[in-house]
Amino acid sequence: MASPTKTKTLTAACHCRNVHFNITIPTASLPLDVHLCHCSLCRYTHGTFCTFHANLPEGVEPEFIAPSSMSDLTPYTHPQGHSVGYFCSTCGCNIGCRDSVWVISSAIFDANRDEPIWKINEHIFASAAPSGDLARLLPRVGAHQLHVSHDPASISSKGQTTANEYANEVLRAECHCGGVSFDIARPRREFIEDPANSDWVPPGEEQKWRGVIEVCDDCRLVNGVNLAGWIFVPTDHMSPPPGENLALGTSKAYQSSEGVLRSFCDRCGATVFYSCVDRPHVLDVSVGILRAPEGVMATTWAVWKMANIGREDGRRYDAEFTKALIEGVDDWVGKNGQATVDKVVN
Known part of the structure; x- marks a missing residue:
């Protein structure tokens, strides 16, 4: 037998x-x-x-x-x-x-x-x-x-932004099905000059927004991937801005914890926003829907850092991967001259 x-x-x-x-x-x-x-x-x-x-x-x-x-x-x-x-x-x-x-x-x-x-x-x-x-x-x-693998036959999506489209004035954000779509503007002078907004525009990088790479459990389990990327953008720099409960196009809201609201496209599933009661006027925009022609990390629009909050979640869940990611981000930041910041607010 x-x-x-x-x-x-x-x-x-x-x-x-x-x-x-x-x-x-x-x-x-x-x-x-x-x-x-x-x-x-x-x-x-x-x-x-x-x-x-x-x-x-x-x-x-x-x-x-x-x-x-x-x-x-x-x-x-x-x-x-x-x-x-x-x-x-x-x-x-x-x-x-x-x-x-x-x-x-x-x-x-x-x-x-x-x-x-x-x-x-x-x-x-x-x-x-x-x-x-x-x-x-x-x-x-x-x-x-x-x-x-650099396979040129990879699947493409409609509406891929080209290098000339939008010039450098706005950054397109759009999910796969196009049900959620909006433009992001660069930091405006009046926003930058307000000391209350210093967390969102990195020092010396006044044309860019702050971004974080996160490995917390909540982000992992609402995205279905080991890491998340967010750029912080005020709602008055978005066109059109989201409405009540992050309503925008085909988006659907989900309260992941007390005071925290997230949204995703109800048609194709893409994560769109993260919002918390401490800063309702500034939202986290999910990196994967950004259509920057220079690359997925939108380096002409964002200054990146590995988030401190959530690192212990990442180490507990997959210590080897989290260690490699932290080292990779630190090395990439150094080689690309990205500014670093100490305060992470996500």
Whole structure:
């Protein structure tokens, strides 16, 4: 009699836990290779630098834990795409997509990171994100050098901003489906000269907004990826500005904690805004919907720093990845002459 196949059960949940499921993996298939996908479809449907995805073995599917079910997910299909993406209808967390097999987000699992469950292995479609910033920022995790694929046939999205469009006066922000779309202006003189606004415009960089890269649990579980990027922009520098409860186009709001409101596109799932009661006039705009022609990190518009708040979350969840990211950001900041700031307000 053949020995039974050894398996391991992994549990995943989004931030609101309306989406809650197990997957049962043959141990012979572990660790699962995780790829960081930089294609515009992934960036514009998640609102993030990239996605953290792993192909599940054939026949392995989410086993929903009641009362959670597929009905708690919203599907989104790109007009020229073959796979169907799914995100939580309540908090917007992207869990992955399904074609012939499931391609799942590795960031929403509570797996013990000391076990060989996931292996971050490569950057794919890096050329789809102009200048490939994150692939350069994260060349390795631990001792493992990540492979980088620059495939020119990567999926593109409608409305990709060109270098000449908008000149340098405004920065377009738009989700994949176009349901949420607005322009960001550069800091205005009267805003810069008000001492109360010193947190939002970096010293010596008066044409740019402050940006942070975050690894906190809340951001991970509403985005479905290991890291989030935000630039801080006052609502009066957005056109059109969001309305009450962050209403803008097809956006939907979600209260992730007391005094904190987030929004995502209710049609394609992209994270859009973060808002808190301490600074209602300044919103965090998710980096993945920015259409800066110079690259996904919008370096002519933003000055970046690794956020201090949330680092312990990142170290607890995946210490090796978080260490590599912090080192990569510090190195990138130094080489690119980006100003550094001590106060992080997210």
